[in-house]
Amino acid sequence: xxxxxxxxxxxxxxxxxxxxxxxxxxxxxxxxxxxxxxxxxxxxxxxxxxxxxxxxxxxxxxxxxxxxxxxxxxxxxxxxxxxxxxxxxxxxxxxxxxxxxxxxxxxxxxxxxxxxxxxxxxxxxxxxxxxxxxxxxxxxxxxxxxxxxxxxxxxxxxxxxxxxxxxxxxxxxxxxxxxxxxxxxxxxxxxxxxxxxxxxxxxxxxxxxxxxxxxxxxxxxxxxxxxxxx
Amino acid sequence: xxxxxxxxxxxxxxxxxxxxxxxxxxxxxxxxxxxxxxxxxxxxxxxxxxxxxxxxxxxxxxxxxxxxxxxxxxxxxxxxxxxxxxxxxxxxxxxxxxxxxxxxxx
Numbered sequence: 463x464x465x466x467x468x469x470x471x472x473x474x475x476x477x478x479x480x481x482x483x484x485x486x487x488x489x490x491x492x493x494x495x496x497x498x499x500x501x502x503x504x505x506x507x508x509x510x511x512x513x514x515x516x517x518x519x520x521x522x523x524x525x526x527x528x529x530x531x532x533x534x535x536x537x538x539x540x541x542x543x544x545x546x547x548x549x550x551x552x553x554x555x556x557x558x559x560x561x562x563x564x565x566x567x568x569x570x571x572x573x574x575x576x577x578x579x580x581x582x583x584x585x586x587x588x589x590x591x592x593x594x595x596x597x598x599x600x601x602x603x604x605x606x607x608x609x610x611x612x613x614x615x616x617x618x619x620x621x622x623x624x625x626x627x628x629x630x631x632x633x634x635x636x637x638x639x640x641x642x643x644x645x646x647x648x649x650x651x652x653x654x655x656x657x658x659x660x661x662x663x664x665x666x667x668x669x670x671x672x673x674x675x676x677x678x679x680x681x682x683x684x685x686x687x688x689x690x691x692x
Numbered sequence: 693x694x695x696x697x698x699x700x701x702x703x704x705x706x707x708x709x710x711x712x713x714x715x716x717x718x719x720x721x722x723x724x725x726x727x728x729x730x731x732x733x734x735x736x737x738x739x740x741x742x743x744x745x746x747x748x749x750x751x752x753x754x755x756x757x758x759x760x761x762x763x764x765x766x767x768x769x770x771x772x773x774x775x776x777x778x779x780x781x782x783x784x785x786x787x788x789x790x791x792x793x794x795x796x797x798x
Contacts, residue, residue: 491759492731494756494757494759495716495758495759496716496727496731497756498755498756498757498758498759499715499716499717499758501755501756502715502717502758503717506717509721521726522717522720522726522727523727525726525727525728525729526727526728526731527728528726528728529726529727529728529729529730529731529732530728532728533728533732536732536733536735536736536739537732537735
């Protein structure tokens with residue numbers, strides 16, 4: 463497969479990063495285990511075409527990072543049979559992780575707000591081709607990420623898809639209005655519809671997140687997720 | 693050990709054929725779990741003596757040897773008992789605490 467070695471190297475790098483968080487006595491063993499799985503995932507034709515296998519291999523490697531970061535206790539107790547102790551260092555690490563997550567959430571929320579503001583401005587005043595293309599591509603990336611993580615609400619995915627449609631509509635509208643080709647109004651309507659659907663889906667996703675969040679009196683997220691989805 | 697949905701899936705996969713040797717990636721596929729969930733779980737099971745692991749013999753073609761996992765005798769007993777208790781709890785009432793494993797993970 464073309465680019466196999468390059469993909470493997472990227473995977474090996476991620477695995478090596480993950481292994482740095484492990485206790486020294488199991489680090490090498492764990493590194494060898496994960497390293498041996500990478501080519502197997504890459505050559506597992508049952509999981510789909512080559513690009514998908516590369517993504518799966520990289521997702522495997524990246525997720526080992528998550529595992530060693532969030533469940534390092536499991537590895538500390540492994541091969542020893544002793545439970546991990548609570549230490550000040552552990553508390554500080556958790557605090558750091560919490561702050562990082564909070565920062566990420568705030569940053570993400572600001573990014574989404576800015577994006578929404580820009581879309582509304584573009585819809586009202588006329589599209590900017592570069593912005594519209596960036597919008598469509600960034601949402602394509604978001605959609606791929608939500609598909610890989612498998613945790614995003616179906617409404618959120620529909621929201622992203624409709625934003626891709628809105629971005630594509632805005633882009634074509636910009637090209638059509640500058641080249642005089644087609645009817646810009648048609649593409650404007652497509653982008654308005656895409657954005658309206660996106661706003662509706664985002665609203666539903668937020669309502670569901672609040673309604674089915676842990677601690678609320680309504681049914682749990684697990685029970686609710688089976689009913690969710692367009 | 694607290695019975696969680698990932699643990700339930702892993703136990704079910706192991707119990708399909710308790711004598712079979714399972715590689716990490718095969719377990720991931722069969723249980724539908726991500727590597728960041730499965731490997732810490734396997735490490736915990738190993739620490740409790742419910743699972744043992746070993747390395748396969750090195751290949752002639754230069755392929756890296758893989759590590760495989762297997763339930764121990766105690767692991768088989770514990771897994772069967774935990775799954776039976778879980779099924780009984782689910783039969784008893786709607787107050788379930790664990791999400792059932794998907795059909796393809798069984």
